[in-house]
Amino acid sequence: MKKMIVLFTILLIFATDNLVNAKPPEPKEIKPYAEDWYVTPEDIIRDIIFPAIDKRVIKEYGGKEASGFGWQQRRIVNIVYNNNHSYDISLRIQVPDSNNNPFEYTEDLVKVRVSPSCDSPKLDVVTALR
Incomplete structure (x- = not known):
């Protein structure tokens, strides 16, 4: 029994010694938000042409109210x-129906x-609807 108590005490001393000398985990490097994005070429094209189409x-x-908030890009x-x-x-869009029916699109x-x-590094975007 005395051997068990001595062994338990020695193990307790080593365990607490390891806890006292434990190093805190190193903080993770914070990555910029843009590195985690997954962007397709279609996303880039839509970002370029969206304001002109809108x-x-x-x-x-x-x-x-009728068209600006309701129209949707399809593909x-x-x-x-x-x-x-x-x-x-060329891309397809859906526009709210002229009859003002909710959830019906043309x-x-x-x-x-x-x-x-x-003359400038910007892109010119010209649209035409059919």
Whole structure:
């Protein structure tokens, strides 16, 4: 019995010694938020052409309440490269029905031309609805 108590005491001393000398975990390096993003080429294209399409949809289909908040991008249908270094992008959108029925949409095809500007690093975006 005395041997068990002595053995238990020795183990307790070593265990507490390890706890006292334990090193705290090193803090993780905080990565910038952008490194964790997964972005597809389609996301980049939509970010470029979204403002021009938004203005045109509001102009074509009425006020901001009817079309501006309700229209939805569906998918990119076609991308064509032109000889003048511009791209013609076709995408489908859904716009709220003109009868003001909730959850009923009309589908439309939007064609957008994206061309690099000669004078600035920005892109020129011109849209045309059909």
